[in-house]
Amino acid sequence: MSTKHHLPRVMGNRGKSATEIERENFEKNQAVAINKAINNQETPVKEKHVRITILGTFTDGGAGMFWHAATRLPVQGNPIVCWKFLHVLHKILREGHPHTIVDSYKYCSHLNDLGKLWGHLKEGYGKLIENYCRLLIQKLRFHKKNMEIPGNLLMSDEQFAKICGSDVNNYDATYSFEIAVDMLDYMDEILTLQQSVFSSLDMSRSNSMTNAGQCRLAPLILCIQDSCQLYDYIVKSLFRLHSSLPPDTLSGHRDRFVSAYKKLKQFYVSSSNLQYFKNLVQVPYLPDEPPNFLIASDFNKHVKPVAVVPEPENEPDTDSVGDLIDTSDDKLDASFGNGFGPPEIDERDMLIESLQREIQFLKSEIERIKFEDQRIISAQREEISKLEKILSELRLSADKALKENESTKRRLEEATANAGAVAKLAEAEKHAKANEEKFKKMKEIYNKLREEHVALIRKNADTAKKLEAEKRLVQEREQSIQETKSQMDRLENERKVIQESLQQSADQVTSQLAEATAQNTELLNTKEHLENQVKMLEDTKANLMSQLQTSEEESESLQSRLEALEQDKHQSEEALQLEIKNAKDQLASLKDEMTTLEIKRKNEIDSLKSQLEDALSEKAASEAQMKKEIEELQTRLTQLDSDKLATEKQMREDLSQLHSSLIASAVKEGRQFIDDAMQQVENPTHIPVKCTAEFLLMRAEPVLSALANLNTAQNVYCQNQTELESLLKTITSFSHHMGDCVIHGIATSHSAQLEAGEELVAACQTAGESGLEVLNFLEKGGSIQSAVEKSTQKVRQLIRLAEDLVPKMVDVKEKEIGDLLENEMHSTSSAIEQAAKKIEEMLHQTRKDMSGVELTVNESILDSCTGLMQAIKVLLVKSQDLQKEIVLQGRGTASVKEFYKKNHRWTEGLLSAAKAVGMGATSLLEAADKVVKGEGKFEELIVCSNEIAASTAQLVVASKVKADRKSKKLSELSEASKGVTSCTGKVVGSAREAAQIIEEQNLMDFTKLSLMQAKKEEMQSQVRVLELEKELEMERYKLGQVRKRHYQLAGENGGWETEKS
Template sequence: CILGTHHEKGAQTFWSVVNRLPLSGNAVLCWKFCHVFHKLLRDGHSNVLKDSVRYKNELSDMSRMWGHLNEGYGQLCSIYLKLLRTKMEFHTKNPRFPGNLQMSDRQLDEAGENDVNNFFQLTVEMFDYLECELNLFQTVFSSLDMSRSVSVTAAGQCRLAPLIQVILDCSHLYDYTVKLLFKLHSCLPADTLQGHRDRFLEQFRKLKDLFYRSSNLQYFKRLIQIPQLPENPPNFLRASALSEHISPVVVIPAEASSPDSEPITDLVEMDAASQSLFDNKFDDIFGSSFSCDPFNFNSQNGMSKDDKDRLIEQLYGEITALKEGLENFKAEVGDNQVGRMRPTGSAGELEAELAEQQHLKQQAQDESEFLRAELEELKKQREDTEKAQRSLTEIERRAQANEQRYSKLKEKYSELVQNHADLLRKNAEVTKQITVARQAHGDVEREKKELEDSFQRVSEQAQRKSQEQAEVLETLKRELATSRQELQVLQGTLESSTQAGAEQSTRIASLEQERDRLSQAAEQHREEMAALQAELQQLQDMLSHEQESSRTELEMLQTQLRDKESTEQALQQLLAKEQLSLLQGTTHEAKRIVQDALARMEDPAHISCTGSADCLLSQTLAASECAERLQDAHSKYLLDGAAMGSLLPCLALFAHLVSNTLLQGSATSHVAPVEPADRLLELCKQCGSEAVSYLSALQDPGTVASADLSLVTACLGQISAIGEELRPRGLDIKQEELGDLVDKEMAATAAAIETASARIEEMLSKARAGDTGVKLEVNERILGSCTGLMQAIHVLVLASKDLQREIVESGRGAASPKEFYAKNSRWTEGLISASKAVGWGATVMVDAADLVVQGKGTFEELMVCSREIAASTAQLVAASKVKADKDSANLCKLQQASRGVSQATASVVASTKAGKSQVEEKDSMDFSSMTLTQIKRQEMDSQVRVLELENQLQKERQKLGELRKKHYELAGVAEGWEEDGEW
């Protein structure tokens, strides 16, 4: 599909095929469609998005429809469709982002057009996008049973395959979100972005957990390398943290096969018959060469008008041919109906041929409807094309006017955006000034040093200028002396030449002017020197003022620092008080739980509760382990008060486990011998009292350090020792005899079943020979259901033998079967006990049926026997499959046989009840001849009988409870419940 979109530069063919799929009726098909469409949006041609936007409303409707189905793939499809709609909307709003979201940092800056508003909105859209991805991630994981290896099953891989595309999207979205948030924090105040940071932190935790869980699945390990996010989220308030950010990179090995190849194959090959019919229709319409090259399509919008006319004429011709073929087919059907009326021996063949012809007729009608629909669609497309050409000119004219208005609006919008950006910059500058004020002291010191350096430089510059002025004055003096000498020479030569005198006079005038100019320059230099001295004085005054302000600001900062230290000390004291209050409240609640358990032990209603030693041992072990953890947490808390977080959970769990241990110990003492029961009950009370004392010591601040948990731990150890004494022991059977004994018991059970079946057949023969009427009907029904039960038990015994043989062969290794049975003695003893129970139950049920048929027994006795033998077979099934492989075929047969026994037992009970009701109908009483007094007398006698029977029923129930308790104890001994094994 991906290559096809690049070949035809769009997804029109893809959607033409998808529109014919039953996506609203098959959840698995819809799930696989979402996977394929996701890959097309990521890796397909850029026009896939444009061709798919028109179906966005259909995807939303389908998502709402699947959202009503809470089982199976319903919710998965609903959430996946929402994700695809969000992805299309995101890429439509942000066309610079490619489908696979791979961009460089420069392209990311260009996507936001270097505008903080665009970056702000883009970050919100990325949060929404990532939220949809995480929702799909969590929904898929919550739909899987993570306690099993779901990633190696076909059903699990079908759900996990689309998550590869989700992981690729999430890695890019997380990277871009981090970079955009750093950019926003550099332009906007931290308070403005508090919502962004909270939302990012929540998504960071979810994404980190999902990446970690995905990396542990075997399915992803061979297909994709999932990155691990850092332990802590980035600190956006520190700009330098951006250099510590490492972009997560997802690596897909080149040699790995496509993870969704099987799902796509299933998508394409779901129904071979429907696919073949679709291919035939496709070839009939477009030709066989067209179907051989599926990516050689011409766009319908790009076809010329002559091509459309030719295609319409071709379709008309094919419709006419199909109509003629349909008429011929009707004629053939008529001939076949006439021929069928002839008395020939081929009626079956004609019916088959008629059915085939009807099928072909239906197929031809479907093809005709399909071609008619295609013709109507082509006509509509031609009309739409003509309308589009007519409106093109009007649209171009409107586009020019809209473009002019758009340019004006764009200029106005640019001005508004610039003003907004200036305001944001000013706001950021004010925030930065507040931060800079905290560094004022260091800056003042630096400025002081700089002013001193500047003062030194100004002094040196003034000295240099003074030296230069002195040198200029010396030069002027030398020039003046030279001028005077020259004047004297000129005056001496004045008398020798009158003509040169005038020239000398002119030269003297110019020299005088030059002298005046030099005098003015000297005056100007003197003024500049005075200005420099004034500037030097001003700098000295400024330096003293800055020193004074720096001193004042330093004192103010020191005052604020002292205030903050006092505030921090007060908060620490408040925190210590809150921690102590929390510890006292938790300790008080824990003490109340233990005291409640002690009170319930004294409650008369608790005397009827019983428990086993094994449950007591498990509760005691859990309480001992929790006590050790509590002791460690207590020690850490004494060293560091900040370790309160680990102490409080241990306190709550310790209270619950100790209370459960006390109640379980009290219940176990009710079924134990007198002496161990008294000791156990006394230890439970002592343990509860020590636990209350320990919790009271923790509650008091003065005795927290001296609280000791060793007495509670010692009591728990003594309770555990008594529990070990109360556990039942196994039978004294030689281990080397266990293997032979299992075979003998199974053989004896099979023989007992066969004997019982034979006796039931014999009783049925006697009943048919000696009984009539209702009695014969009742006896036949009861004995028939008993025969079915015996057959089901026989099948179960055979399946149990096969499963046991498989267990022994797979688990014994190089050892013999007898050694395997001896090694697993407790399991072997369970098999022996279950086999005996099945054989005994079959014999007792046959005896009860015999008595019922003879009229000497009761129907209730037969129902109880049938239920008892069903319970015995359930025990045999449990004993057989405890060591079996869950994927074993023999185990499946055994479970099926067990269900057959349950159904046969229900049939026996139903037959017995029906027979009982038939017999009791014959014995209905006649009250027509009785007087009012006789009826009243009978009523009183019936009430007395009811009370007597209720009393007997209560006594029998108590007797049944005692019998079951004794049976439980004897069964524990008979089936080898010991410490060193596990049944």
């Protein structure tokens, strides 16, 4: 590196010790690595920065440094930063120093608050962060509760069996039950997180190959690793539980496992299909069916799933930890006190820094191995303390045995001078047996001690193997081995002392037994009356002697075993010394290799320097070439910008023209519709079309709302031209409503008085022209406010004229209007019934008086008329039922007559329709009578039936106005109306069929006509046709005048009068 680059660092470190500088650099490198790993870019966390952070936990001995830097990150303001923070924390908990779990447990509340905060965000990373926080909290609680389980969950089967209990019949079932529940909870949180991650991705696209998708998927690799270990431990623990507990007790465990098994299998399948995971992790596969815990042999089929994660390759660390500071970030510059610009990148410096990182990694590995060795040594010390405790217990037992032997001796002495020596001798025999049992127990304890001693020697051998290739720890291990040897020697000496004391106790017992035998012999010689008892004592003596001989043989066997054990111990010590020697030799070879490697690296640095100089020269040339290319690209970019502006201008003009053409098309269509409606004034075929003023009012009112909507839509379109569709719909709606109003106004004028009709036609024409004017203004693109207001005034004038044509009620009493309606409906029903009876009489009479074709014709007509009368009768009944329902629902607290008076216009419609139905029935009866008698025409019958159909339709419409759309009686009335329409069609069909039959009979036979006669008939027919056309025209005019008069007279005869304007 250059002197300029090192100058500020040297000046800043002046006055500090090497340890302080090293610690300061370590904290700085850790902070930079954490900030590089946890940034706001939606990309996966870089593995090299995470590795540096993990190594830092071994150097620091925990996660204190990590949390010190992590608490200053914006995890509460940026979801991506929070997501990456949780990912890095998960990696550290798995692969970092064992104390990281203890240091991180106190931050569970912080993780819980983060989860709740981001859980309110329903989209993006919100739910993912909430589930990830819950997973990490569960992991910390799990390891806090089970301190023996490491963070990466990697254990041997022996370690896991030791945690759950080595003996199936004696292990702690309660603890195994609880740890199985904890592992299932841990697995559920993993599955919840992976499900939320996959749910947030669109699996129909290649999300795993995008930076955003990889950012979300990266933590799932850790979840796969954890889930493999958890699955294996859960299966093993459940099989052990099923071997000692009833199946019903574990039904909940089995159900939870089956549910987790299905989700975990789908998780592995989904992960294995992702291209992103192909080179990062080898996803395992689960068997097709979960294991059956009720069958113990299924455990042999269990295969542990293994997720293989390849070791990451050493990437060329172009932004190494020492130079990770981005000089464009003022905050980092300020925090580390680096006021100078960034150094020039030197490949030699990069190589040196790479070696420094390797050294740092080796240091951390040494620290980790040292920590592991300390743990093993502490375990050995615990074993030694246990053995010392056992030895102390053995000493106490030996002392107690000596005391009991002395007590037995004293009792034997007392037995020689006592006449009750026989009883005391028996008691001494019992004590001898007790001593023998204690001796056997001591023998068992010794065997156990020997086995533990052998196991301790084996553990020492394993410890020696693990301490290979560690230069700094060789002396420590030798010291620990020497200490262990001294402790073993001390234990051996104590064992010899115990053996000697036991031998002495046996000798004392032997001598005491001999003395007792002698004393017993003297007692036999001196006391004849105790001969039987002495014989028993001699037998006891023989037994004790045989037992003593057996004890001596066992002692000799133990001695031989101790000698063999001592020989094994010497062999183990020699093997250990040999392994230590080999380790020293390997360390020396490693030093030689390191020296060779340094020389090689020095040569490589020299070659790299020369390559760097060549690269700098090539860089200067490439920079000049790139500068030239940049100038050319800048020129092309300027040209593209101008082309883009021209294209956008042309597109805006085309879009404007397209909008104008669409608006013009809509206006043209609307103008044609309104023009067509206005031209119906001059159409003679439109004269028979009639309309009531009430219906005209119904068709005119929507025009006003259409005008207001059109004005609003035009204003909205002027502000936002994307609302073109709404404007076109409004134009079409306005045109149809205006044309509909005009054409119905013209139809209404046909039934009004002459002056009123002409005035109404003029108003229709004016309204239509105002509507056309609105469309014209709209087509020109200007404001239509004034045109809309003018058109609104014209339409309102049309509405006022229509209201003048509506008949007004005479001031009648409240009780008359209800009675009038009921009387009219009753009279109509009576007229229908009378007409039906009259037609039946006519049909009966016709069948008596007529025959042949005439009977067939009249019978068909009268049958159809009878069916029509029956249908009308049903219609009237349904109409009256619906009217009663309407009055009952709408009158409230008012009376029926008050309801009719309040809704006078609806009542007028009902009265008019009822009168029309009664008159139509009477007309139909008269026309049928004339036709049967041969005095009438079939056309009269057709007209009368059509009039009845129109009258019944008016009655149905008048009833529907105030009816509920969901009313059952309304649907019944509609069905009855359809029946009247069907019967009317039958009457018309019968009349036309009868007319055709009669016409065919009266048709002249033209086959016998000559040429002159045929010509004459043709001319007469032409004259007749012209006369009929003239008469038809006159009749149509007459029909119009008669209908006008009829409309006026209908009101006057019913008690109504027109309001004079």
